[in-house]
Amino acid sequence: MRLDLLAALNAERAARRACVVVTELESGAQRLVGLDRVDADPLAGPIREALAARRSRLVGEGAKRAFLAVELPPPRMLVIGAVHISQALAPMARLTGFDLTIIDPRTAFATPERFGDVRVIAEWPEVALPAYGLDPFTALVALTHDPKVDEPALVAALKAGCFYVGALGSRRTHAKRGERLQAAGLSPDVIGRIHAPIGIDIGAASPAEIAVAVLAEVIRALRSGAAHAEGVAA
Amino acid sequence: MDVTESDVLAAAERWRREGRGVALATVLETWGSAPRPVGSRLVIDADGNFLGSVSGGCVEGAVVGEAADVIASGTPRTLEFGVADETAWKVGLSCGGKIAVFVERVD
Numbered sequence: 001m002r003l004d005l006l007a008a009l010n011a012e013r014a015a016r017r018a019c020v021v022v023t024e025l026e027s028g029a030q031r032l033v034g035l036d037r038v039d040a041d042p043l044a045g046p047i048r049e050a051l052a053a054r055r056s057r058l059v060g061e062g063a064k065r066a067f068l069a070v071e072l073p074p075p076r077m078l079v080i081g082a083v084h085i086s087q088a089l090a091p092m093a094r095l096t097g098f099d100l101t102i103i104d105p106r107t108a109f110a111t112p113e114r115f116g117d118v119r120v121i122a123e124w125p126e127v128a129l130p131a132y133g134l135d136p137f138t139a140l141v142a143l144t145h146d147p148k149v150d151e152p153a154l155v156a157a158l159k160a161g162c163f164y165v166g167a168l169g170s171r172r173t174h175a176k177r178g179e180r181l182q183a184a185g186l187s188p189d190v191i192g193r194i195h196a197p198i199g200i201d202i203g204a205a206s207p208a209e210i211a212v213a214v215l216a217e218v219i220r221a222l223r224s225g226a227a228h229a230e231g232v233a234a
Numbered sequence: 235m236d237v238t239e240s241d242v243l244a245a246a247e248r249w250r251r252e253g254r255g256v257a258l259a260t261v262l263e264t265w266g267s268a269p270r271p272v273g274s275r276l277v278i279d280a281d282g283n284f285l286g287s288v289s290g291g292c293v294e295g296a297v298v299g300e301a302a303d304v305i306a307s308g309t310p311r312t313l314e315f316g317v318a319d320e321t322a323w324k325v326g327l328s329c330g331g332k333i334a335v336f337v338e339r340v341d
Contacts, residue, residue: 001246001258001338001340003340003341006246006340007247009243010243010247013240013243023338025336055273056271056273057272058262067260067336069260069273070273074238074240097238
């Protein structure tokens, strides 16, 4: 790989843009294909498929054999609510490779004493989200239980095409939440993307166990690939 | 914490800019049970320092050895490891899987 191509690839990753590195295996020729250049590429079709599936792959035969390396931005997790579940979730999410941030406007919760070196932003989601920049490679986990805090973030995450959107709350709480979101103009299909009650069903009882259930559900969404690929192929 | 793909690619660029000889290994294909998915990467320098992984530690040693040749010659090569292969038997993909790894120099 040429150093300039490698530098361009690292720049794309830093800017959180998906791209594909095409390597023609026989000649060794390589090119970086950004999302804006997919249509003009000779391998446009296979590249689009690989991006949609979020999977690197070999294509073609013989002299035309090429490797399509799908380069996706590193996954992030944005947690709304500096609550007990978040305290347990933060170290586990980091361990599994997520770049984690917590937002909670309630300054009594969002303290360094409770979260150490975890990035905690003591602001309302409406204030903090524009700078944070939600994208399809981000999971949004809403845990405050407070509609005023959770719901603006849920709406923003659904609009941004986050690969996972989950919200704490019972079925009844979520049904009411759904009514409010629908009244706010979201379609039932879009609202249906919210994972609620949050987390896979392992009978979690403590905050730490709920954190395990949530993290498992986020990882499943990340690894099941094509679940929500519009943001990648756009 | 896991070494991420970003860490590996950033190290490849940084090491090369420091003037080191650098090779990048990428998993091209897997068959059966394989510990790391297609696209996983390992960066290696001329002294055999490496970061990242292409298997669960089973074939990294062999890839690092081949990388030295690739850094010297500049010619990329594709390595295959699997249970049917004499060498692979030695380095041991005990999971019973098979993988192909592309090794190229960073120029």
